[in-house]
Amino acid sequence: MLLVLAAVAGWPLLRTIWFSFTDASFSNISEYSWVGLENYLVYEDGLWFGVLADPAWWQSVWNTLFFTVVSVGAETVLGLIIALTLNAQFRGRGLIRAATLIPWAVPTIVSAKMWGWMLHDQFGIINDMLMTLGIIAEPLNWTANADLSMWAVIMVDVWKTTPFMALLTLAALQMLPSDCYEAAKVDGIHPVSVFFKVTLPLIMPALMVAIIFRVLDALRVFDVIYVLTSNSEDTMSMSVYARQQLVQFQDVGYGSAASTVLFLIIALLTISYLYLGRKKIGGES
Amino acid sequence: MNLKLAKKLLAKVAFLILLAAILIFTVFPFYYAILTSFESGSDLFTVEYWFSSFDLANYKSVLGEASFVTSIWNSILVASSTVVIAMAFGLTAAYALGRVKFRGRGAVLMIVLSVSMFPQVAVLSGLFEVIRAMNLYNDPLALIFSYTIFTLPFTVWILTTFMRQLPKELEEAAIVDGASPLTTLFRVFIPLMWPAMATTGLLAFIAAWNEFLFALTFTLTNSERTVPVAIALITGGSQHELPWGNLMAASVIVTVPLVVLVLIFQRRIVSGLTAGAVKG
Structure with missing residues (x-):
């Protein structure tokens, strides 16, 4: 081995x-x-x-760091919310949990293409929704606009990997001892402060491991960016930059x-x- | 009293809204892809929220393309061979790491873990040279070989974790009965490890099925590609005229088997993911 x-x-x-x-x-x-x-x-x-x-390299370093911080941050918060929801007892919990697994199972390439279609500048459903709701006046060109394309990439990544975060957090939540909560209930502590004073510190170690995994994964991001915005410099990550030099420009040394x-x-x-x-x-x- | 009831009701409604939001957030993109895949012609260019037409033209045209069908076979071949190889090496390694005490065991586990953190692009040029030297360029075999880089680490980790949880008495009984280590592995552990093997096998299959960077770099012609690359390279007349209907149909074809597998084995997958990550 x-x-x-x-x-x-x-x-x-x-x-x-x-x-x-x-x-x-x-x-x-x-x-x-x-x-x-x-x-x-x-x-x-x-x-x-x-x-x-090379300024393009530093641009890609900055892109990668920005992508990593924003998307992992958003995934952690959303994953935590989903995990807390799924931790409650309600009917149809299995169904919702199964549904959260779907984005995780969809191949990255496919999710990038799916979102590419949803974010299409003329026929995309996201533009249609936002326009119906009156948030934007005219369609946005999500994947080609320099200011928006990074957010489009982050959106796709958050959608794809939040389930991973949610499941890991949920596993940690379900291992918590219930007597802490009974004690807090007896003492009449507000649920919000119970969350910050009891739940969060207790799941912190597991949450940290999940975050580290995601950070290391996000730093080497390649496929989402490559498929969604190809070689555009505004979103290029370090991996995309390296591969471009390697294969497209044939410069193995560089x-x-x-x-x-x-x-x-x-x-x-x-x-x-x-x-x-x-x-x-x-x-x- | 009424106020309390109203508050309770409000909380319930808020919770339901939260559930609906989660459900829409997770399912909607995939639902929309399915919806699009059944539309054709000009229907495609009007935004719809519900199924209005049920047209199989996209599926017909995608499956009519020989290269796409070949790439599905390539993907199946690559992913299942990767699973078999990862299992074979993973099981023996997990047996050694989980059951046999030797010096440097912790160090070996650390190395295995750090390999799983590798950025794939860092080995790209070196691996390319190896593959060239083995004369495997533009051959699915090259992918099977290179996929072990990310399937082996987590297979070893998860299987080692499971192996350690099995009672020691079983192994001792086998040794007392005069079984060799290999017999112990095949007759005692493997039957007990079935659930763990199903989990890791599935995770390895999904990882290999979805891989893109190596598959894109190490293959050249349509007949050798795997599905993710085939989908990424579907193009229309020009850059701005992608055949979205076909694209979505191909996406659905590639994804549905995975989603079905994941939904069937969801409990196993959750336990596998947590064993691989939390205990890492």
């Missing part, structure tokens, strides 16, 4: 890092020469070149440099999370 993982993950990763120091091209990947740090940053004729000097930076960012986050997590586990035992 470890050997397979090494073959499919470890070795390619090392090769990618290696390529980032070369000028290999996609069509002829076996012939390349060493160029040192040229793909990352180089000073030539009074100008800086390389990934770290693309590899970009993916190496992305890998380092994610690795740094993971390590700091694991370090903090281990500290906590150590404290418990």
